Amino acid sequence: MIISIASGKGGTGKTTVATNLALSLDTHVQLLDCDVEEPNAHLFIRPTWEETKTITTPVPDVDMNKCTLCGKCGEICQFKAIIVIGETVLPFPELCHSCGGCMEVCPEGAITETGRELGIIKSGHKNGLEFVSGRLRVGEAMSPPMIKKVRSFTNPDQLTIIDAPPGTSCPVITAMKGADFILLVTEPTPFGLYDLKLAVGAVNILGIPCGLVINRSDIGDEQVKAYADVEGIPILMEIPFDRKIAEIYSRGELLVETMPEWKGKFLNLYHRIVDIVEQTGAI
């Protein structure tokens, strides 16, 4: 089963939920930090790192000795990532989506693959938890290919928890697509509600069952709960606004380790998710 943990905006406590949920479940769990532009789950998990890989994506390299300037590569590229100018062919690796179209259509076999660095992926363990974290290279504009690489570490024999990037655009869709359940983390404020509605819209398009965690649940107003009620979205957990919890977070510690009573609450959250997934027949 794959549980993707998302939020319409940053700072709602998405990583808090992902890390504590993962650490509550003793074995056969992997946590994939797909928030590749700003990965921070490792600060709380503090894994023993075992491997670091540099990740690249294929982009075209043109051999001008073979090129006849026919222009077919430029015609097929939907992203203007390769163009014929005068007597030369110019690839723009930063714009390339690695579709391979230009290599396929080149009649002279003049285009070969070279690599553009996307970033690094680190993997390790903490107790029975397998942890994988991707970090996008500074200056790299496209995070979905990197997120896909992190997700390629998914082990179908284990429960996979994904810490998705915030927002509702391509990166978060890449981190949610194919999941069995989406856990949306929000806060009960007008801003939280606005972004939650956008996130629910994206989840509905994907047709994946979802539930809510309301963080800092005793601030703000009741509008998030009213919205969840109207939309039929179950509220699976509430985390109160508590100075002790904020201090634990600021020290980079985990709730389930510092306040063990929370382990039972996160286990309960997991079992409620399993019930919903089984009822909806998603697995």
Ligand code: SF4
């Ligand atoms: S691989 Fe695809 S996106 Fe990249 S330059 Fe070639 S056609 Fe364009």
Ligand code: SF4
């Ligand atoms: S398709 Fe091949 S031969 Fe034609 S312009 Fe592009 S690189 Fe040159």
